[in-house]
Amino acid sequence: MGLKTFIQGWPVYRQLTGTDPLGRGAAAQSARSAELTARTETADGVARSVCPYCAVGCGQRVFHKDGRVTQIEGDPDSPISRGRLCPKGSASKSLVTSPLRQTKVRYRRPYATEWEDLDLDVALDMIADRILAARDETWEDVDDEGRPLNRTLGISSLGGATLDNEENYLIKKLFTAMGALQIENQARI
Amino acid sequence: MAEAHPVGFQWVMEAKKRGAKVFHVDPRFTRTSALADTYLPIRAGTDIALLGGVVRYILDNELDFREYVLAYTNAATIVSEKFADTEDLDGLFSGYNPETGSYDHASWQYEGQEGNTTVRGTGKERDSASGLEHESHGEPVPAQTRRDETLRHPRCVYQILKRHFARYTPEMVARVCGIPEEKFLELARAWTENSGRERTGALVYSVGWTQHSVGVQYIRTGSIIQTLLGNMGRPGGGILALRGHASIQGSTDIPTLFNLLPGYLPMPHHADHPTFDKWVDSIRHPGQKGFWGNSRAFAASLLKAYWGDAATPENDFGYGWLPRMTGDHGTYQQVLNMIDGKVKGYFLLGQNPAVGSAHGRAQRLGMANLDWLVVRDLFLIESATFWKNSPEIATGEIVPEECRTEVFFLPAASHVEKEGTFTQTQRMLQWREKAVNPPGDARSELWFFYHLGRVLREKLAASTKPRDRALLDLAWDYPTHGAHAEPSAEAVLREINGFDVATGRPLNAFAEAKDDGSTAIGCWIYTGVYADGVNQAARRKSRHEQDWVAAEWGWAWPANRRTLYNRASADPEGRPWSERKKYVWWDPDAGEWTGYDVPDFEKTKPPSYRPPEDASGPAALAGDDPFVMQGDGKAWLYAPSGVLDGPMPTHYEPAESPMRNPLYGQQANPTRKIYEHPINRINPSPPEPHSEVFPYVFTVSRLTEHHTAGGMSRTVPRLAELQPEMFVEVSPELAAEVGLAHLGWAHLISGRAVIEARVLVTDRLTPLRVDGRIIHQVWLPYHFGSEGLVTGDSANDLFGITLDPNVLIQESKVGTCDIRSGRRPTGPALLDLVGDYQRRAGMPPDRKVPIVTTDVLGGENAAGSTDEQTPEAAARDGEDHA
Numbered sequence A: 001m002g003l004k005t006f007i008q009g010w011p012v013y014r015q016l017t018g019t020d021p022l023g024r025g026a027a028a029q030s031a032r033s034a035e036l037t038a039r040t041e042t043a044d045g046v047a048r049s050v051c052p053y054c055a056v057g058c059g060q061r062v063f064h065k066d067g068r069v070t071q072i073e074g075d076p077d078s079p080i081s082r083g084r085l086c087p088k089g090s091a092s093k094s095l096v097t098s099p100l101r102q103t104k105v106r107y108r109r110p111y112a113t114e115w116e117d118l119d120l121d122v123a124l125d126m127i128a129d130r131i132l133a134a135r136d137e138t139w140e141d142v143d144d145e146g147r148p149l150n151r152t153l154g155i156s157s158l159g160g161a162t163l164d165n166e167e168n169y170l171i172k173k174l175f176t177a178m179g180a181l182q183i184e185n186q187a188r189i
Numbered sequence B: 001m002a003e004a005h006p007v008g009f010q011w012v013m014e015a016k017k018r019g020a021k022v023f024h025v026d027p028r029f030t031r032t033s034a035l036a037d038t039y040l041p042i043r044a045g046t047d048i049a050l051l052g053g054v055v056r057y058i059l060d061n062e063l064d065f066r067e068y069v070l071a072y073t074n075a076a077t078i079v080s081e082k083f084a085d086t087e088d089l090d091g092l093f094s095g096y097n098p099e100t101g102s103y104d105h106a107s108w109q110y111e112g113q114e115g116n117t118t119v120r121g122t123g124k125e126r127d128s129a130s131g132l133e134h135e136s137h138g139e140p141v142p143a144q145t146r147r148d149e150t151l152r153h154p155r156c157v158y159q160i161l162k163r164h165f166a167r168y169t170p171e172m173v174a175r176v177c178g179i180p181e182e183k184f185l186e187l188a189r190a191w192t193e194n195s196g197r198e199r200t201g202a203l204v205y206s207v208g209w210t211q212h213s214v215g216v217q218y219i220r221t222g223s224i225i226q227t228l229l230g231n232m233g234r235p236g237g238g239i240l241a242l243r244g245h246a247s248i249q250g251s252t253d254i255p256t257l258f259n260l261l262p263g264y265l266p267m268p269h270h271a272d273h274p275t276f277d278k279w280v281d282s283i284r285h286p287g288q289k290g291f292w293g294n295s296r297a298f299a300a301s302l303l304k305a306y307w308g309d310a311a312t313p314e315n316d317f318g319y320g321w322l323p324r325m326t327g328d329h330g331t332y333q334q335v336l337n338m339i340d341g342k343v344k345g346y347f348l349l350g351q352n353p354a355v356g357s358a359h360g361r362a363q364r365l366g367m368a369n370l371d372w373l374v375v376r377d378l379f380l381i382e383s384a385t386f387w388k389n390s391p392e393i394a395t396g397e398i399v400p401e402e403c404r405t406e407v408f409f410l411p412a413a414s415h416v417e418k419e420g421t422f423t424q425t426q427r428m429l430q431w432r433e434k435a436v437n438p439p440g441d442a443r444s445e446l447w448f449f450y451h452l453g454r455v456l457r458e459k460l461a462a463s464t465k466p467r468d469r470a471l472l473d474l475a476w477d478y479p480t481h482g483a484h485a486e487p488s489a490e491a492v493l494r495e496i497n498g499f500d501v502a503t504g505r506p507l508n509a510f511a512e513a514k515d516d517g518s519t520a521i522g523c524w525i526y527t528g529v530y531a532d533g534v535n536q537a538a539r540r541k542s543r544h545e546q547d548w549v550a551a552e553w554g555w556a557w558p559a560n561r562r563t564l565y566n567r568a569s570a571d572p573e574g575r576p577w578s579e580r581k582k583y584v585w586w587d588p589d590a591g592e593w594t595g596y597d598v599p600d601f602e603k604t605k606p607p608s609y610r611p612p613e614d615a616s617g618p619a620a621l622a623g624d625d626p627f628v629m630q631g632d633g634k635a636w637l638y639a640p641s642g643v644l645d646g647p648m649p650t651h652y653e654p655a656e657s658p659m660r661n662p663l664y665g666q667q668a669n670p671t672r673k674i675y676e677h678p679i680n681r682i683n684p685s686p687p688e689p690h691s692e693v694f695p696y697v698f699t700v701s702r703l704t705e706h707h708t709a710g711g712m713s714r715t716v717p718r719l720a721e722l723q724p725e726m727f728v729e730v731s732p733e734l735a736a737e738v739g740l741a742h743l744g745w746a747h748l749i750s751g752r753a754v755i756e757a758r759v760l761v762t763d764r765l766t767p768l769r770v771d772g773r774i775i776h777q778v779w780l781p782y783h784f785g786s787e788g789l790v791t792g793d794s795a796n797d798l799f800g801i802t803l804d805p806n807v808l809i810q811e812s813k814v815g816t817c818d819i820r821s822g823r824r825p826t827g828p829a830l831l832d833l834v835g836d837y838q839r840r841a842g843m844p845p846d847r848k849v850p851i852v853t854t855d856v857l858g859g860e861n862a863a864g865s866t867d868e869q870t871p872e873a874a875a876r877d878g879e880d881h882a
């Protein structure tokens, strides 16, 4: 390394002579940071999304590579959030990539003390059977005066408010058609 | 707002930079208070007294925006001479029926219209939460009413309001709320000075406001102020609800709520809605003004979307298949029914009631008494593991080997692993693109419900039972894609938007809805989100490329309108109230309404339009009736019907309070929904004895770093690290009184539970001087539970179950408790401690909570009631409580 290169390597020299007098940008950059590439630059794609926490509805850009989420950032185009995210929105990459997430169906038999494994298809089938049985056991055709009721009070549901509109639509449509009336949501709470 | 909606708060700071004065009212000093111009500490549960004080200040000093008030509100309307106020009846309005704890609304009506209401004091509306329905539909009111434009008539709304709030003086505000008079006057002055022709003021509330036994009336009081000051329908004005979840607005619009169908159509009631025609007429009120006049088309189109080809005009579009309500089927009634063994199966879809709902112990004991439970979530939350890891395991109330509930845990897809729309707090739908596939067995709710429906239909294919027709004839053929056969969210959104049945063409506006079965619409208020066959919610035109209204970002219902009732931003002649506050106005040359937003008015109806006598529906709205969903086109300062606990807000103490109501003999809301169940013991309040057993007021709210029941935050390392432990904030004065050490432990006791927390001694909380005594308040975050990276006791365990009568939302922002130094006992000793408090406070399992606490009724039934309850209604009411 020549003397000149050595001196030019000093951040203070670059700060005094370069375009970054406050030393917050190029002047402060090390060789190592000059070599780094942002995950956002190498992503396969970016999905325009929305923060899943509160109802402000901050815009998110979800960067992904090889089928995995690599970064989530605020969307600077959003007129709501102008690119900002709060601590929760900023942590949403940790949320979706968390190793604590359950990715397998878990099943607890009556009176059991531990979880068991269960195939998703089998679980779906078992749940369908239980719905039909509960419905048959508790079905009410008419009230005391013969007026229609068409319902079961043997089934309840409580949904969160991070469900999509499309999901809520199908939930309400299916439960209504099966006569399940006791369908509730965080919106009541 | 800075704590719980931080990014939204940037706009408050923008306004402050431009000269707005920011006031923050909260029991606890927060980051919002730190950034506000003035902070007002308040005793939890007394907001109506504070806001009522502002109403009085406006009326006494005649500071209302008189032109706006005369033209756009019911201030001049004359009310029935049968009406008696809380001022006359010691905290009750006329028409109260102590047997049912509800009101007959006849005497509340406008003069000459006493027969107008159907609400007859049976409590039925409360049980079916139809207050929520009135909130959007309005009760029937006549288009023509007797008015006094001078506002002098003693029975005009303006004068009634003035008398009603006359005692809400600055001294009374100080006495009830603990807010010093000069701080109150500073607020009242700033609010009124910043309203009127040239200026507008905004009221922003967090939905903790709804979590009170008088929650709806809190918001009503805010509406009265904003209407008197002319702040509704105008830029920079309004009432802004900060809702707490990404799509909680969507969950109300396309409700998964027992009493509603999409687009605020009511779920039918077995007695009131025997036929399609009766059901529809109860929504549209034939002859009534306003846009609900078209509801026959909305209702027919919904049923057409549900049952497709099987829905025909001949079979009333399948109306007969809809399940019928008979009373209260809300989530708290359900939980008590679970404890009583009446419910077989329960679905929890991204919801964690073991931590997030009031009375956690009741929630968990309910879950432990089911045949089966399905939990769909990202993580193993407390509601999935109650049978092996809950406080009741330690006390021996749940024994795994004896707990029969079969539990299915199905992992859910996250927000980046599926596509679809969220509706944020200002009614704006934003479409999310999918980034990656969900891992392992994780699936979207869309997948789960579509395939559940498919399997159910396959299993029933051979059924001939009438009850199965509704499932078999359901329109359920959504296209699917990918290895997991994921249904198309866009196809569902198209159905929600609605389409022409013959051609499949997406509809552009709900005005295209037909009542003959030729249109199908899943949620009429969302019609237009797929206008021109384009997913409008996916629009992402940068804010740099459009004006400040940003109409091309996402899509807001209805009709992409960003400010509701914006016709009111122009004067009766259609001219902007001022150049500064110009928003939507009439362009006489073009012959249409125009402006920055989509006008909330028929585009070519001129301001001078006057309807013919016999008009109804939208055609009956005059050119200067801006409140187009109301039955008279006016904003209501006084609600002759539709709000079940009174035509005007009244200060009542919370269901649990250490204080006697300083304003009336009536202590708490006389119409609140109570549940007398052995598990639901409510702490005594004055005038009952023993309230001193629970001398302190507690309130709960959010931390910036956590989210509701913690399922999406106590599981995230960064957030868990930022707020790692359950704590309770106490003032230095209370710490000294009880002997609590900073960073030490304390336990809190209510009539339901004991929880422990680390102590944070801070002057963010301050003892309040109210009604001649000192009230101490403590604050807790409600995010903690027994699962996740960081754990702690749940604050919601402390609450009992008492609900607002209009919407059946629980009072979970205020309660009473005791606080002691040290950790709580464990195991059965914990139950002994609660039992000890229950004994000392006189709370046997069969205790009746006194509802009427004034002797104004003098043993008579129904003070001022104009109609006796019919035997039929009485019988129906009895059955409703079954």
Ligand code: SF4
Pocket: A051, A052, A053, A054, A055, A056, A057, A058, A081, A084, A085, A086, A087, A088, A089, A090, B004, B005, B006, B007, B008
């Ligand atoms: S980033 Fe924060 S403020 Fe924005 S939506 Fe998410 S939780 Fe709300």
